[in-house]
Amino acid sequence: MKVNALLPLIEAENLTPGVDLDKEVLCGYSCDLLSWVMKNGQEGMAWVTVQTHMNVIAVAVLAEMACVILPEGIDMEPDVLKKAEEEGLCVMKTKLSSYEICGRMHKAGVADKDA
Amino acid sequence: MSMVHQVYPVAADDFTRAGEASADIKRRLKQLGVSSAVLRRVAVASYEVELNLVIHSDGGELTLNVDQDGVHLISKDVGPGIPDIDQAMREGYSTANEEARSMGFGAGMGLPNMKRNADQFAIESQVGKGTTIEMTFKLA
Ligand SMILES: Nc1ncnc2c1ncn2[C@@H]1O[C@H](COP(=O)(O)OP(=O)(O)OP(=O)(O)O)[C@@H](O)[C@H]1O
Ligand SMILES: [Mg+2]
Numbered sequence: 001m002k003v004n005a006l007l008p009l010i011e012a013e014n015l016t017p018g019v020d021l022d023k024e025v026l027c028g029y030s031c032d033l034l035s036w037v038m039k040n041g042q043e044g045m046a047w048v049t050v051q052t053h054m055n056v057i058a059v060a061v062l063a064e065m066a067c068v069i070l071p072e073g074i075d076m077e078p079d080v081l082k083k084a085e086e087e088g089l090c091v092m093k094t095k096l097s098s099y100e101i102c103g104r105m106h107k108a109g110v111a112d113k114d115a
Numbered sequence: 116m117s118m119v120h121q122v123y124p125v126a127a128d129d130f131t132r133a134g135e136a137s138a139d140i141k142r143r144l145k146q147l148g149v150s151s152a153v154l155r156r157v158a159v160a161s162y163e164v165e166l167n168l169v170i171h172s173d174g175g176e177l178t179l180n181v182d183q184d185g186v187h188l189i190s191k192d193v194g195p196g197i198p199d200i201d202q203a204m205r206e207g208y209s210t211a212n213e214e215a216r217s218m219g220f221g222a223g224m225g226l227p228n229m230k231r232n233a234d235q236f237a238i239e240s241q242v243g244k245g246t247t248i249e250m251t252f253k254l255a
Contacts, residue, residue: 027202028121032219033219033220033221033222033224034166034218034219034220034222035163035222035223035225036168036222036224037219038159038162038163038224038228039159039228039231049219051218051219053130053218054130054131054133054134055130055133055134055166055218058133058134058135058137058138059134059162060140062134062141062158062159062162063155069121079173082211090189091137101221
């Protein structure tokens with residue numbers, strides 16, 4: 001599934017209009033502990049997190065993730081979004097919970113990490 | 116012979132710039148044509164060691180050297196040092212403060228992540244003096 005197909009699936013809004021949404025989502029993950037994500041992050045990952053500071057972008061970019069998903073209507077500061085856009089990383093937000101987001105991605109065939 | 120030698124100063128508690136050294140290291144190694152598997156391992160280790168300088172140290176620097184033996188990362192700081200290295204190396208052990216924990220740091224996974232990803236890992240610390248970590252990644 002491409003990032004642009006993930007947006008409607010989880011009723012999300014793209015917060016980084018300038019970035020390429022044609023990237024392939026290869027797996028999904030949900031975690032808010034950054035070292036844990038560093039350990040498990042993979043290329044093409046769609047990462048659900050409630051963290052919104054600058055290091056979220058650093059972790060996602062280092063792992064070459066496909067996108068960051070903010071659940072439950074959480075917002076991200078403009079300077080952090082600007083950094084994401086500079087790095088070509090898609091950040092999206094949705095009203096859905098992490099549980100519901102992962103459930104929908106799983107049902108749509110997005111794999112677990114290492115799968 | 117050194118193909119790359121780069122020193123990155125890392126300030127204590129500067130969360131907004133944290134991760135910039137690691138991003139630059141990754142960019143440089145990519146330019147050198149380092150394989151994506153090695154790149155990924157270096158990225159995890161450099162990020163963890165850089166963030167430890169920000170969160171736990173009184174400031175320090177991260178040095179990148181690339182030679183025919185591989186990629187070398189050296190982290191050196193000016194304190195406060197680690198009293199018990201065996202304990203610090205254990206998964207789950209953390210002295211991160213409330214602020215760092217609220218940002219998602221403090222899982223106690225950084226040092227174990229470095230050790231797992233580096234081909235060689237050495238840590239040396241003296242309380243009151245500082246901590247030095249040296250890691251090597253083979254370019255195979
Ligand atoms: N450069 C350093 N100076 C002083 N103490 C350090 C340094 N690096 C690590 N430590 C000590 O070692 C502990 C474990 O470090 P580690 O990176 O494994 O976990 P953490 O940084 O606490 O959490 P995480 O990395 O998962 O966010 C730290 O909590 C800290 O007490
Ligand atoms: Mg750490």
